[in-house]
Amino acid sequence: MWLGVDYYPEQWDISMIDKDLDNVIELGSNVIRIGEFAWHIMEKEEGKFDFSFFDMVIKKASEKGLKVIFGTPTATIPAWLAKKYPEVLSEFENGQKRRFGGRHTSCYNSKKYVEYSRKIVTALIEHYKSEKNIVAWQLDNEFGHEGSDECFCPCCEREFQKFLSKKFNGDIDKLNETYGTTFWSQEYNNFEEIPIPTSTITTHNPALRLDWERFRSESIVKYSDMQVDIIREIIPDAVIIHDFPGGGLDKHVDYSKLAEKLDVVAYNNYPVWGGQKKPIPPYEIAFGLDYMRGLKRQNFWITEGIMGAQGHDITGYLPRPNQAKMWSCQGVARGAESFIYFRYRGATKGAEQFCYGVIDADNKKRRKFYEVQDFFKIVKENEKILETPIENKVAIIYDYDSLASFRIQKQSILLDCHAEMKRIHKVFYEKNIMVDIIPHTLDISKYEVVILPFMIIWKEEFVKKIKEFTSNGGKVIFTYRNAVKDIDNNLTLGEMLPIKYTDLTGVYVEETESLQEYDELPLKGVGTFEGVEGRAGIFRDMLVPTTAESLMKYNDKFYDSFSAVTLNKFGNGEVYYIGCGLENSLMELVIDKVLENTTITSEITPDGVEVIERGVANNKVKIYINHNDYPVKFNNIELKEFEYKFITK
DSSP states (O other): OOEEEEOOGGGSOGGGHHHHHHHHHHTTOOEEEEOTTOHHHHOSBTTBOOOHHHHHHHHHHHHTTOEEEEEOOTTSOOHHHHHHOGGGBOBOTTSOBOOTTSSSOBOTTOHHHHHHHHHHHHHHHHHTTTOTTEEEEEOSSSTTGGGTTOOOSHHHHHHHHHHHHHHTTTOHHHHHHHHTTTGGGOOOSSGGGOOOOOSOSSOOOHHHHHHHHHHHHHHHHHHHHHHHHHHHHHOTTOOEEEEEOSOGGGSSSOHHHHHTTOSEEEEEEOSSOTTOSSOOOHHHHHHHHHHHHHHHTSOEEEEEEEOSOOOSSSOOOOOOTTHHHHHHHHHHHTTEEEEEEEOSBOOSSSTTTTSOOSBOTTOOOOHHHHHHHHHHHHHHHTHHHHTSOOOOSEEEEEOHHHHHHHHHOOOSTTOOHHHHHHHHHHHHHHTTOOOEEEETTSOOTTOSEEEETTOOBOOHHHHHHHHHHHHTTOEEEEESSOSOBOTTSOOOTTOOBSTTTHHHHSEEEEEEEEOSSTTOEEEEEOGGGTTOEEEEEEEEEEEEESSOEEEEEEOSTTTTTSEEEEEEEETTEEEEEEOEEEOHHHHHHHHHHHHTTSSOOOOOOOTTEEEEEEEETTEEEEEEEEOSSSOEEETTEEEOTTOEEEEEO
């Protein structure tokens, strides 16, 4: 297990390095993470590579028993490259070129950017190919972060047209037919006429826009894979990671595709950021961790864990004593088998002066230093247990294309797919049931329950997979706006919704409605849920059961004949269809019903207390975590504010 800090010795007087590394060791660290923003230090002038500074850093780290995670420096190009080849800089949608001076400012489709990235990465890896003290290579930094997943420059326009020509085998008539370009006289005579979807009157063609989303993702994945291939060729047994930022389900890049060639997924976990009055709720932090673990369905690393307040220009909430340490525990409990804090010392210069570290700019060891030290001590004591794989019986499944489709056509002003997925996840979180959040491409046969939230685009292979899963005894939860569109983001003529699933769900959708409130509709329980009442909103499908049993109906004047929630038996399994945005109490009721007759167990704890079981066979612990700012006592367990405990089973 790698424990350590992000360390940027190039930002300090080099005379400080020995004392710094001694302090890093005093924390209990065995690794430092370096190099990811240091392209200019490695190549001050074009083609003149100089790695002597990092030779010195690695040598000193090695002498003190510290290993190194080294980042390729391609997230921040040097000024000389931007000046010589301004086309490497990406563009905003309005055509304004992003200026040199920030980070992630390069266009992934710029041939010059790719060329010079290849050169620096190749030179770096060749130089250190025999360096045994480097235990992992990190690609770039936070792909897709801060708007870098979008660029609208001429390079991107040309490459997008090539992307479409390849997809349609050079047949422009096939594209016109697929997109339905006769609408609004949008037919194209050749691929060079096709625009990128920048601002226009009303809106661009939805099929075009979905292909643009796919192109954006492919652009970054190709760039990442290029670096992976270079490293693999030079160091075949290298451990390759990438440090993903949060919010991946809202990005214009498919993180699951980025993860495919990586050995390990890494995560930069920020429960609070600049300007936030308070941290995000514990269940949302858990959702982010579960999503990262699900990218490859294996344990991951945290490469940036916070200890102090964070912010670029606006400072955020300061984690209370032991609160950041508690978040660290939550991270390792949910599958982070290595943990690195951002950063060793807060910066005194540059854009991140208010991103406070383990030590502040005054260079004094205080509370935060000793919290990290204590956390590392406890993690080492439980290292073997925390490295065991996590096996869950519930999965939330997502599809990049479907999420992109909702970005293109939101349909309801209230529908936030990411937020609604978190709300479903929260029901399981509050029952202390661990959930995998996985892409639709992974095998699902091991699960007992799978949830398909807002998978608006139906895909033949996935339809087959879900029907087989259900036939074999699995339980499936559909939400509204499922299986509405085809692979090209178009509606289907002559078929009822949900397309290809009406036999599985035992219902069809008669009509739909976008709602303007979260609690706009009254609902009434029927059959199994007789006597239940509640409310719903956001959107609704008017469900007509064929073979399904109705569990809830709409209770309004005009549509009380339609079902809102149904249950259908299919083979040996069950399919639930939630046709609207249920209030939390009703969502919990439905999920309680789903969990009946499964082997899935829950544990009810006081509000703000989560419990996670880790380990295998006779070597298990339960990790109790108190997210509250007050003490909690239950079941002979006492937890102080923000305290966690490892209790052997």
